[in-house]
Each structure stands twice: as structure tokens, then as C-alpha cells.
Amino acid sequence: MLTAPSDWTLLPPGDAGLTRRVKSAGPTWTIKEKKGRRMFSRGVLAPAATIAAEKARLEQERSTDAYAKRQAASAARRDKQQGEYVEDFRGAVLQFLRFDSGHSAIAGRLADAVTTHATPVGSGTVARTKRIPIEQRAESAVIAWMRHQTTAYDHMKIARIKGKRREVRRMLAEESRRLLKKYRRGEADNLASCPLARALTSAAQAKQ
Numbered sequence: 001m002l003t004a005p006s007d008w009t010l011l012p013p014g015d016a017g018l019t020r021r022v023k024s025a026g027p028t029w030t031i032k033e034k035k036g037r038r039m040f041s042r043g044v045l046a047p048a049a050t051i052a053a054e055k056a057r058l059e060q061e062r063s064t065d066a067y068a069k070r071q072a073a074s075a076a077r078r079d080k081q082q083g084e085y086v087e088d089f090r091g092a093v094l095q096f097l098r099f100d101s102g103h104s105a106i107a108g109r110l111a112d113a114v115t116t117h118a119t120p121v122g123s124g125t126v127a128r129t130k131r132i133p134i135e136q137r138a139e140s141a142v143i144a145w146m147r148h149q150t151t152a153y154d155h156m157k158i159a160r161i162k163g164k165r166r167e168v169r170r171m172l173a174e175e176s177r178r179l180l181k182k183y184r185r186g187e188a189d190n191l192a193s194c195p196l197a198r199a200l201t202s203a204a205q206a207k208q
Contacts, residue, residue: 004029009048013041021054022046082121089127090115092138100186107183109200114138114145146176149199 010031011022022028022044031042061067090111099107118127118141126132126140147153151172158165179196182188191197 002029004045005047007047007049008045009051010043010045011051012043018051018055018058019044021058022051025050025054078121082119086115086119088134089119089138089141092134093142096135096139096142097180097183099183102186103183103188106191106197106200109204110142110145110196113149113200113203114141117141117145142180143173143176146179146196146199147172149203150179150195151175 008029011019013019023030023046025046027046029045031045032039033042034040093111093114094107097107097110115127117123118125118137121128126144127137129137132140147169153168153172156168158168179188179194183196188194188196
């Protein structure tokens, strides 16, 4: 257990620019909490005087017209990059689906649904990671969407046994892949009873 000096205080997470400046000014302690496999930042401990001084400097800079122009340019650049990524991701989803031409309409609807769900900035989905190729992201995003929308996964009572949830997810993924293969072969003609067609219809109705 470590105890911070009495003149230190906590800078909560949320302002990346201020956090970077406080860390650069040093010294600091970064507080992290592990939940499951993920690490969450709980802020930075640093001298209260350092935090106050860096905050004042940053607020002064952010009040200038030059800063506002830079922010506007950065926002426009991010929006353009996001738009391009959304388009590329949707294309990768369609490439993974490869539905028979008779099911091109439902392929487009599925690509739209998966892309809308998976690509927003900050969504935390597999589509936002850069650690794997976009083709693999698209495949994983489709399977994840189908797991939640076309199976009973969200309502299953899964035993709290190590590896059991992973086993269930693999099983459901195989079900989804078998369904996708029918569309690729042009065999999924009974759309009224198809879980994928029903899920897409429900999703469209929910938007109305």
C-alpha cells in the first residue's frame, strides 16, 4: 500500500490534454483498476499545485481563436476519417457475407445493421480495434451481431464455470455460420421463419 503526499490530489480521467501536461510536469502516480481482463483508468495523483497551474495554462490556451480553429480542423479531419472507415468497413462486411445475388437486398440490410452498431467511435466493439485486419473485424462483428440478434444468447442462463460462456459462444457462432452459408448458396428462401430476416425486420421497425 502506498500513501500519496498530503499536498497531492486526484486528477480524474476525462481530459486527456490536461492529463498529458500534468504527467509531463511530473511527478505523478497513475491509478488503474482491473475488472476482468480490462484495465480502467481512475485518474492521476499529482501535486495539487501542479494540477492547478497546468489547468490554468490549458484553459488560457483553449480560450484563443487559434485553438478554436485547430479544434475545428481536427474535428473535420476525424469526421472525414470516420466516414471513410465506415464505408470501408461496410464493404468488408459485404465481402465476408458473399450472399447469393438473389439475397443481395438482405445482405445490404445486414451490412447496414452491423456497420451502424459496430463502427461508432467509442463503441468499444471489435470494429474499433486496429490489432486485427479489417476483414477479420468485419467477420467478428457480423458473428457478434447475429449472436445477440438471432439467437437466445442474451437470455441464456449459463453456468458460472470457467470456459462455459466461451463454449456457448463458439456453438452459437457455428449456428450463425451455417445460416450464412445458406444465404451464400441461395437456399434461405423461407424468409418468414428465418431468424436473420426476422431480426433485420425487428431492427428496422425499432428505428421507426
